[in-house]
Amino acid sequence: MKHTLNTTLALYRRCAHGLERLRNALLPVRCLACGCNVSCVGHQGGLPCCKTCADALSAKPQVRCVQCALPLGPRPQAFGWTRCRHCRATPNAAIVSVACHNYATPADLWLLQMKYGGRPELARLLGAWLALALKQAGDHARPDVIVPVPMHPDKQRQRGYNQAELLARAVARHTGIALNTTLLQRARPSASSQSRKGRQARMAKTDNPFRCQKAIPAELRIGLVDDVITTQATMQACVDALRKAGATQFTLMAVCRTPE
Structure with a gap:
């Protein structure tokens, strides 16, 4: 009986290998x-x-600021700093940021293909990469729930998908963390594309387009997911909306971080 079973399994493996070839x-x-x-x-x-x-x-990830994910140069690393010069001036222990790569080749090309090239399937790969970066960041960065940066419904219908949500789903699948796609909503579209704005314009205070209608327990760490962190203006607007709902701890996650 055992011999017959082994023979059957060997035959199955040969057939499977042949079909794969x-x-x-x-x-x-x-x-x-x-x-x-x-x-x-x-x-x-x-x-x-x-x-x-x-x-x-x-590839071995760059050493980054724990608060905003800007890459730390050799001098801050030599001094044992964990924050960039901006965050050392305004430290905030409630916020941890995680990024896989600078907004540079090849990651920037992958994101452009995912967003504008009609290749949403890339989110599976980039989300797996982001999940790995989150694990490497340590237990202190692990959120209790993952929330994608929302897109206005009109823009999402135009594009066909929200790339941040696709990334968030992949991160949730690879980490086992709960996903919530309704906790945060975008009440109005942005006036113009953030990618075409300068740093000063992006950081300018405007009415917050994001809303959170549900109360959030203070002990719950929220993991916000977006494709790129540029100046943190979008992430900060999301954080402000979630804070109004009671959240106090955040992990900001993105595939790429735009360097200074």
């Missing part, structure tokens, strides 16, 4: 990040990507 011959495996045909793929978060992209995704 046939599939690869007829439908070449494509790297999820860059789309190139690859005969031998690596994996990041259980997802296929070519060796070049896998190496970029698994």
Whole structure:
């Protein structure tokens, strides 16, 4: 009986291997990040990507400010600083920030493809990358609930999806943290694209477009997810809305952080 079972399993493995080879011959495996045909793929978060992209995704992360995720240069690191010069002047222990990469090649190209190139499937890969960065940040950064930065319904209908929500879903799936996509809403669209504004204009005080209608227990750490942190203006507006609802602790997460 045991011999028969082993023979059956061996036959099954050979058939499965043969089918896999046939599939690869007829439908070449494509790297999820860059789309190139690859005969031998690596994996990041259980997802296929070519060796070049896998190496970029698994590279040693930069040392970053724990509060705003700006990269720390060699001098702050030599002094043992954990915050950049801006956050050292205004430290806030209630906020932790996590980012995978500077807004630079290749990550910036992946985000542009995801947002404007009609490739929402990239969120699976980039979300897995962000989940890894969150784990590397340590238990103090782990939120109790993950909340995507919301998009106004009109803009979401135009694009077809909210990239922050797709990233948040992937992070939740890889970390096991609860996801809440209704806690925070965007009450009105932005007047113009944030990407075309200068730093001063982005940081200017305007009416907060974000709203939170539910009470939040103070002990609950909220994990906000967006694709890019530039000046933290959007994240700060979300934090302000959540604070009004009772939240006191936040982890701000993004695939990329724009350096100074």
